[in-house]
Amino acid sequence: MTFNKNENGFDSVLLGIVLSLGLAIGLLILIFKTRYQTEMPLFEAIWNLSKKGLLTKDLLASSLPGLALIFIFSKLGKEKATIGAFVGVVPSIILTFWFL
Numbered sequence: 172m173t174f175n176k177n178e179n180g181f182d183s184v185l186l187g188i189v190l191s192l193g194l195a196i197g198l199l200i201l202i203f204k205t206r207y208q209t210e211m212p213l214f215e216a217i218w219n220l221s222k223k224g225l226l227t228k229d230l231l232a233s234s235l236p237g238l239a240l241i242f243i244f245s246k247l248g249k250e251k252a253t254i255g256a257f258v259g260v261v262p263s264i265i266l267t268f269w270f271l
Contacts, residue, residue, distance in 0.1 A: 181249070181252070182249045182250065182251045182252050183251055183252060183255065184251045184252070184254055184255035184258070185255060186252050186255060187240070187244060187249075187251070187252040187253065187254065187255020187256035187257070187258070187259060188255040188256070188258050188259040189255075189259070190240060190255075190256065190259070191237040191240055191241075191255070191256040191257075191258075191259025191260050192237075192259045192262070192263075194233075194236040194237055194240065195233045195234055195236070195237050195259070195260070195263040196233075198232070198233040198236055199217070199229060199230065199233035200213065202229045202232060202233060203216070203217055203226075203229065206229070207220070221266075221270045222270070224270060224271065226270065227267055227270055227271055230263060230266055230267040230270065231264075231267045233263060234260055234263040234264050234267065237256060237259055237260035237263065238260060240256045240260075241253055241256045241257055241260065244256055
């Protein structure tokens with residue numbers, strides 16, 4: 172009985188989605204914590220500021236690591252992970268343009 176070894180290693184759509192969304196959300200929280208002082212809960216304060224149009228630059232900046240992740244996965248030859256990273260970046264870009 173032989174087993175086929177996966178030559179691509181960690182090449183999964185789910186890996187790309189999770190890393191891309193995790194980077195976007197993590198960076199948005201980091202940017203918000205360093206730039207704004209508030210006593211409201213974190214996501215409620217982010218929601219209130221985004222409805223006023225004050226977080227569009229921060230939302231766009233939080234999607235940049237996901238775009239870099241797409242580039243890195245494509246250079247490493249991880250096609251499925253590249254597709255997953257792209258799918259993970261799309262919601263943050265949509266939200267950026269939604270709150271303009």
